Structures are given as C-alpha cells and as structure tokens.
Amino acid sequence: MDGLKKRLSGSVQFKLSFTLSLAIFVVAVVAGVFSFLSAFDEAHELQDDVLRQVARLMDQQRISSVPADTGARLNDTDEESRVIVQRLGDGSPSAASVDAGGTLPLQTTLTDGLHTLEIGGETFRVLVRTNAAGERIAVAQESGFRNEIARDSALRTVTPFLILVPVLLLIVADLVRKMFRPIAALSAEIDQRAEQELHPIEASHLPSEVRPFAVAINRLLGRMDRAMDTQRRFVADAAHELRSPLTAMSLQAERLAEAEMSSQARAYLVVLRQGIERGRSLLDQLLTLARAQSPTALPRSSVSLQGTCRRVLEDLMPLAEARHIDIGMEGTQDAHVWVSELDMIAMVKNLVDNAIRYTPEGGRVDLSVTTAQRCAVLHIKDNGPGIPLAERDRVFDRFYRTLGSEQTGSGLGLSIVQTIANLIGAEIRLGFSDDTKQAGLSVTVRIPVADPSQAVKTQSSPHRI
Structure with a gap:
C-alpha cells in the first residue's frame, strides 16, 4: 500500500492512469449491476406475461384443464420448464407428485393474480384467474427454471461489459502513455546532451501545458550559456594577459643566467625558471581547455x-x-x-x-x-x-x-x-x-x-x- 501511495505521489502519468482506470471500473461495475438487475426483472416480467397469455388462451379457446393421466407421462418432457394448468377446488388432489406430472395442492382461497408459493419444498410462480364461466384456473411454473432463464438473460446483457471494460482500461493506459511520450522524449533529449550543448530545445511539438516549462528551461539554458561563455572568456583573457609577463620573466631569467653569481643564487635561478615554465605550461593548458569548451566548433x-x-x-x-x-x-x-x-x-x-x-x-x-x-x-x-x-x-x-x-x-x-x-x-x-x-x-x-x-x-x- 505504501508503494502505491509513493507511485501515486511521484508520477503524474501513473496517477492519471490509476484515477481514470478506477473511475471507469467503478462506473462499469455500477452500470453492470444496474443492467443485470434490470435484465433479471425484465425476464421475470416476460415470464409472468407467458403465464397470463396461457390463462387467456384457456379462457378464449375453452380448452380443458383436466390433468392428464399420470401414467401417460412423456419421458422427454422437462418437468422444470413445463407450465401447469389446473382448476381450483376441483375434487381431491392428485395422488402423483408434481415432478411425476401431478397437480399442485393449491388452496381454493387464493385470490386472483400472481403468487409465489412454496409447495413440496419447491417454489412456484402461480397465476390465479377466474374465466367468463366462473371457473377459477391456476397457471403455474417452477421458479427455479424461471430464475435460471432470467440469470442467463441478465448475464448475456452484462457480458459486453465484462469483455469491453478490460479492453477499455488497456486503451486508456496506452493513450495516457502516448500522451506523456513527448515529455519522456524531451527528458531523454535533455539527458543525452553534453555539457556544452546548451542550445534551446524545440518546444513547438509539446503540449500547451508543458510548453511553458520548456520555455523556462530554454531561458535557463540561455543564462547558463552566457555564464559559461563569460567564464571561458575570463579564463582565456586571463591566460593571454598572463603570457606576456611570464614571457618577459623568462627572458629576464635567461639574461640573468648569463651574469656571474654564486652557486646558491644559480640554484635559486634554476628553481625560478622551472616555476616560470610550469606557469607557461599551465597557461597553455588553460587556453586549450577554453578552446575545447568553446561553443564555436572548429572545422x-x-x-x-x-x-x-x-x-x-x-x-x-x-x-x-x-x-x-x-x-x-x-x-x-x-x-x-x-x-x-x-x-x-x-x-x-x-x-x-x-x-x-x-x-x-x-x-x-x-x-x-x-x-x-x-x-x-x-x-x-x-x-x-x-x-x-x-x-x-x-x-x-x-x-x-x-x-x-x-x-x-x-x-x-x-x-x-x-x-x-x-x-x-x-x-x-x-x-x-x-x-x-x-x-x-x-x-x-x-x-x-x-x-x-x-x-x-x-x-x-x-x-x-
């Protein structure tokens, strides 16, 4: 956690990528949950409409709702997906179980409309309707099957979010990296420069937010160039000015060597001439260094x-x-x-x-x-x-x-x-x-x-x- 905080505080690019990615992820989760719930409820509403249409069809076509013989159950029938249609209060309950094709033990006191009932350890969605002849009809379907269909439909709705959100996060990270690429290129260009390369950097291709920073760097480079040029001129001028007196001292030392003097004085003269020669060598080196550091390139x-x-x-x-x-x-x-x-x-x-x-x-x-x-x-x-x-x-x-x-x-x-x-x-x-x-x-x-x-x-x- 401390490493994440350090990267967030130390990198604008990482902070921007992290913030955008987090915002996209949160919005995607909220939108996905909302879409899932909406699709789930809509699927249930469509299934309720199916029950209403079956009940209306029974009323309009006068189709018998007498249960079929339980012994004639079709082997290829899916009992979870079947729709159960029966009359309320019509004789004794079926001896067969619901899974075996029997009727539901429904109370006759159920009011017209949709009900969710727990029967025999299973949940059913039941529609009770009174037809024109005064008969009460119950149309039911197992809730587990309905929920499975609703979940599948809701998941198909959310699947594009699950696929596209990671792709969008990668695209955002790539776009942020490309947006910061001019800054990285500018940093690499400045870092690769030699100490003598103080010419201004090109700022026209930089984003407007970074351009003032580049202009400030150019001004700083200009001030450094003038300061270094002043320093080089001072060294060169000082070396030129010192060469004349050293040359004069060398000539005087040569004339003095021709004069008669004691051995001790001649030893001092040798040391003096060596010091003058070292001074001349130092001045030559300073002039060479100043010329090498000069921004004016030799042909x-x-x-x-x-x-x-x-x-x-x-x-x-x-x-x-x-x-x-x-x-x-x-x-x-x-x-x-x-x-x-x-x-x-x-x-x-x-x-x-x-x-x-x-x-x-x-x-x-x-x-x-x-x-x-x-x-x-x-x-x-x-x-x-x-x-x-x-x-x-x-x-x-x-x-x-x-x-x-x-x-x-x-x-x-x-x-x-x-x-x-x-x-x-x-x-x-x-x-x-x-x-x-x-x-x-x-x-x-x-x-x-x-x-x-x-x-x-x-x-x-x-x-x-």
Missing part, C-alpha cells in the same frame, strides 16, 4: 589517426629521450576520423604526455591504432604505476592529480582529453596494462571513423618507430 576534416600519433611523437620525443622512455608506434594500421585536426592533436598529445611523465625512467610507452565496429581505436599503454580503480572517476576532474604522485603538472591534461572526447563523440576507457599485477595504464579511445571504406588503410607486421 572538421578527415584526419589520419596514424599521422596524428606520429606528429605527436615527434613533438614529445625530446621529453621521452630525457627520461629514457622507449616510445613508439606498433603496426601500420591506420584509420581516418572526421574531427578537427587541432582537437585530435591536443587529445593525443595530452594522453602521450601524461604517459611519458608518469612512466618511470627506462620505461615503455606503446601506441597502436586498430578499427572495430566502424570505430577507430587508439591504444596507449605504459608500464607506469597506473591509476587505482577508486580514482578513475576523478582523474578527469580539473586540477585533480593522482594521490602520491611526484610528477609536476597542472592537473588539466585528462580534463582536456575528456572535453575533446565529448565534443567529437569519442569514448575513453581506462584499464591496467598488466591485469595480473594491476600495474601500468592502458587508455583506449574509440572514435567514429570518417568513412567505413577508408577505415583501414594498411596493415602489416608490427614494428616500432
């Missing part, structure tokens, strides 16, 4: 995933060599994806840079491209510490860095990757390179291909560059 084209990976490897090869990381591509299989080339480069570069920085010196980073189910699949594996299962839901948050990490970074790399993935419709999965030891990081990126006929370009034996 898309067919981009080679193999070529993008090689270009990123060329840019990051000095960093990998400085840490003695064995990095390269495995295989020559290629796939083309329909994305912005700048977005693709930014995503791959952040993933590879993250792998290089978190892989210990002398480690290994492998890149490969495959295709599966009309998607290009990029695999990036390393033999670093990996990401614990408990932290995989948070590593894509901005400025979040894995606990216990000694690597310097902005904490924006994976956030940029996730933003670009949402923008181009890609899917990112994290796993372990070594499932047995639960070590190493395996990143799998699934991207829809530009053209299925161009998905696979070449495939040969694996090699590394």
